[in-house]
Amino acid sequence: MSTINYSERIPNNVNLSDDRRLQRALESWQPKFLSWWGEMGPALPTTDVYLRTAVSVQRDGWAHFGHVALPEYRWGIFLSERQSERTIAFGRHKGEKAWQQVPGEHRADLQRLIVIQGDTEPASVEQQRHLGATAPSLYDLRNLFQVNVEEGRHLWAMVYLLHAYFGRDGRDEAESLLLRNSGSEDAPRILGAFNEPTPDWLAFYMFTYFTDRDGKYQLGTLKESAFDPLARTCDFMLKEEAHHMMVGTTGIDRVVTRTAELMREHDTDDIARFGGIPLAVIQRYLNFHYSVSLDLFGSETSTNVANYFTNGLKGRWQEERRKDDHVLTDGHVMVDAVADGRLTTVETPALVALNQDLRAEYTADCGSGVTRWNRILADHGIDTPLTLPHHGFNRAVGAFAGCHLSPAGEFLTVEQWEAGRHAWLPSDADMAFVSSLMRPVYEPGRIASWVAPPRQGINGQPFEYEYAHLA
């Protein structure tokens, strides 16, 4: 037996010290995780970073703040508190007690769901590996690392489930989570969006706003799972996910603010020469990230997702607040389809249309950010609003795959699409320009030219606070 006291090194509320099976699994996994973090985690050397560490699941004071050397971050294992009488809210097991163990019948499906969710967590760390080198402020650098360590913790959370409930297969899958790498030719991450590079900070904010928000909605469906440990794990992950949403939302807020300021100051849209990001470039980034994130919701109809629902593995967003029978064997809904080059809808059993249901929730949520950014623009007297493109724009998955739609939702010929795409999606020139702005600013209290400082710092600290010490 190892002499390492894992229970001490790994904050947890799963009785780690009493669970020999789990200890054994973590002994072999933890060194692999650390070596992965060393190779694929943040590339910028730091002495320490002001980070939040989850230490319990209590409503008040679940997190502890302090300066931590990154490799010594205490990645913990936390599940929300167990409700003793939780019952399953949907599907054919509705009303039965939630499962504390994995039923053999659903083992393969549950494992698959956990692996897919788990695969995204380290993927984003890999995608963001080099961003530290161009951080616009220490505050942003700290937020980046906070997101990174928490994605790392979310990986731990999924690995915990695989180790604790899925036997040898689960351990093998946990190891594979570290062997696939974002963008790798031989062993790419499972989902397409997680193999796209995150080349600059505008892309980072967009990613945390749009792509992490997909994660939030996926977690929201798993939080409803009849498999109680998964439900409780995801419930707690959602708490941390809120910070990632905040980084994205306020990140784009601050870019838009700075852009609006420069437009006012110089009375022009063409603020590139003043070190700002033109509104049109922001819109193109938004178009790209929103559309590739929509692809993560899969096809409008899915029999797998229907099976997951019926079997109680994965519910709908806010399942328990919905006013229907939570079984859905009889209902029908209208689902998007493309026929003869036109958008149409087909009546589809509600059960197989759950992807579209979740996507609709997501789209509504994304809209709130756009409203918020437009308010900033309006406050600066700018009446060119940002917009969410049509959900059929730039899609590679689902009903619109293979079609060409403009951001306004008009069907285009290939020629029209090619002619317009540079107006709608970031061009190489856009990316090169944004990249040219990406100069690191590591002095406390200072910030890059293209982004406004935050309204408030972290944990009540001022913006000038020394959020990170570089090595």
Add this chain to the structure above:
Amino acid sequence: MPPTPVRFDAHPDTYRHWTLSVDGAVARLTLDVDERGGLVEGYELKLNSYDLGVDIELYDALQRIRFEHPAVKAVVVGSAKEKVFCAGANIRMLAQSAHSWKVNFCKFTNETRNGMEDASAHSGIAFVAAVNGSAAGGGYELALACDEIVLIDDGSSAVSLPEVPLLGVLPGTGGLTRVVDKRGVRKDLADVFATKADGVRGKTAVDWKLVDATVPRSRFADAVAERAAAAAARSTRPDAAEGVALTPLVRDESDTRIAYTHVTVDLDRAARTATLTVGAPTTPAPVDPDAARREGAAFWPLAVTRELDDAILHLRTNENTLGTWILKTAGDADAVLAHDAFLAAHADDWFVNEVRHYLKRTLKRLDVTSRTLLALVEPGSCFVGPLLELALAADRQYMLDGVFEDAPDAAPAELRLSDANFGAYPMGNGLTRLRSRFHGDPAHVEALAKHLGEPLPAAEALALGLVTYAPDDIDYEDEVRIVVEERASLSPDALTGMEANHRFTGPETPETKIFGRLSAWQNWIFIRPNAAGPDGALRKYGTGQRADFDNERV
């Protein structure tokens, strides 16, 4: 409903789902299924899933590789779709299809895959499955029909047989049989594999012998090409040879008759019979294989086999209610035997070899056809050598003793045995039809060899056990009428089972297991409520609802 009738004609220029490309000794068969190209309305062929239409093209491509591309020594079977090799038979297609359609579809796909293995064994064509993504169900079974399977190692692509856990049916294209029989996977591992919906990937798939190698994406194309080249180097096919073009079949059709050049089919819907009449050659046998090649697709043994093949497939698929097939022959028996002797003398020639094996496969189609087969041997017929195999494939043989009263000058019918009846055209059980017929009396087969080439009129044929009955003209027509009417009155299902039991005597081979054991179980499972009932797994698949099983073991 399918378009009526389903046609088995195809050509690479008009494939919707496959691409056949040939580069020297290596051909590539690449699957890129057109989702909207289903043969029937009501389903989309997503993820390279297939239906009968997709498999008709595959069959055509395999035939063309054998006849039109004699220098091809290895075939890479791959996919043009990223991360997907093939998802197998389309489930929605299966769920919406009538039982008879499913069974006939599976039979054809099985014959096509058996044909791939026949090409490996007898034509020197090696198949390498380039599994570039997930291969599920029939997708993996397609790979199993290949000689080698290379699976991409990307941490997620797996081979799987998810039929039992997901659909409540069996892999219908030889999967279970080939996993244990052909690849030698241990039975307990096979059990784990066939109940694991997400399958097995990477090194485990190699360790379990489910695949031969697993290769990272960056080396995948090279590894496949190396294996194909190595396999090609072991081949016996010619380095350079001109192929024989399989020109379109000519059919003259009416509601009651399909007339090819050598084969005619007469349809009697009232009596529920189809009469297939196979004609003898009208030209002499060629002097050498080059001359045969110059005749091309018109070379009688090839032409008659293609026509018979097409007729069998047509009747099976489009004429379900014609439960009895009457097999007849007509023409010059000597011309048949001359061609037979030519085929035997030049068996080493690649083209002659292909023709012989094609005739063998077509006769095997007859053996596994779920129709009553009656051979009628009458004056003017030519049941000799290879065409005698048609009579031997039948469930019963009726031979007229003498001549019909209204044609007194005709020569009475005769049978003649040739070497063709003693080994060239074995059944799926590995035995000749004679050997299967006299399973209880092997010595009799040796005795029959003494009658090689001898004209055998009805009395002798009856005495030698080569025909069932030999009535004279007073009784003949009544006997035939009665057997046809009696057959039409019996349960078609019981007949199918009974006939298959009688046809395949003796030992089991992977082929007989696939058709006899696997298919029989599959067909039973297909119609059980646990699969096809309103709450069965096959019907519930895709609805998001769960199957409700009757838990009683039968």
